[in-house]
Amino acid sequence: MSRGAGPGPARSRVAIVRGSIDPGEVLALVGGAGDGAVLLFLGTVRDHADGRRVDGLRYEAYQEMAEGVLGTIADEAAGQIGSDRIAVVHRIGDLAIGEVSVAIAVSSPHRAEAYQASRYVIEEIKKRLPVWKLEQYVDGEAAWVAGRKLEAIAEPKEMAR
């Protein structure tokens, strides 16, 4: 688990991993005596996509950048809800049907914030995380999933460096 790089203090635990994700371990990274709500989101590999039968997925990441982006997203979510109990793990490599590709755990004093943060993290992951997936079909073919074009951050590169 590395700490997120991003605006504000780095508080969230994020990782890109190759091994299988244990939901219980991710859950255990959040929670606390002051929290009344815990939310765990798992993305899992579906056996179909756009009407085609899927056999498995291969996830690939620009790992060095992806961990930074995950940390930034998690820190943004943490800042929104004022909780530092957010953990995000994304798996790469070959995944079988039903396996967990991403786990997002959040805890907070009240439930509304936990739902808000959890949803924010997964939506931003879909928009911003440099990760790609190759769908492997039952018929033996494979194709990279059509994704979303990454957007440049607003500030010019000179300012960002």
Place this chain on the structure above:
Amino acid sequence: MSRGAGPGPARSRVAIVRGSIDPGEVLALVGGAGDGAVLLFLGTVRDHADGRRVDGLRYEAYQEMAEGVLGTIADEAAGQIGSDRIAVVHRIGDLAIGEVSVAIAVSSPHRAEAYQASRYVIEEIKKRLPVWKLEQYVDGEAAWVAGRKLEAIAEPKEMAR
């Protein structure tokens, strides 16, 4: 686990239990090869309420009615999202800080439905489940938490029987 009683086919697994809730067991009740999203909500006992330090909670239920209401709520949520993978467990008895009072697991092909169903179930539980909680404070006092008045269902009793 009993099946829910309510409108439409009973499809969800719900229970009121006295022993501790194992989040992994509740998670295992949902999921499937066609599902891309799994969401687990846990309600946990906080160490404070309205500025008072809390030592623990005692939950009480009108158990025979509560299981029926849980089943109805879960079936309503399932109907809304078209998934039959919803499991809800509510614990009663004495709970320590950090322990899980309620676990709601949902899985669905896409994430939007899982978030919608999860949130629906917890909000309806707060409104409709005949469960009460006694807050036990660090100073030795205890008080029943001020809750929400139950509303009569729209149909007259004669129709409902």
Place this chain on the structure above:
Amino acid sequence: MQVRTLFFAAYRDALGTATLEVDLPEGSSVGELVTRLRSRGSPFDRLPESPAVAVNRSVVRGDARLSHGDEIAFLPPVAGG
């Protein structure tokens, strides 16, 4: 006719009892049952005038009619979850 009343949580604590068999005139309503109980005086007058009431596990309005053998639960405002 006779009905079985159940009291939960704060109501049970206030009355000092969880259950009570009550004799009622045929065709009494939930509201009439509440009035009859409250008229017993302390501690029954600590029940609210219109509590939430479930008859045979469904929440009903005060004008719902009762039948012999009904299970009538007095339900304080709920706080589950």
Place this chain on the structure above:
Amino acid sequence: MQVRTLFFAAYRDALGTATLEVDLPEGSSVGELVTRLRSRGSPFDRLPESPAVAVNRSVVRGDARLSHGDEIAFLPPVAGG
């Protein structure tokens, strides 16, 4: 100056390479790098005219200026989660 380019997923498959060192005139922009690569012809002309590009792990616009030693990643539309 020299920069290091990285190609991921569909771009890597199209080019048949994951990484390439590229010589550029001082002060070149990202857009100029893309044009220069595409002008090499097949398979480089399979890169889009304005791909998403990260310089040193931050996504930048096509007019961003490059420096010697920059790590420039060509990023196909993403599909994480």
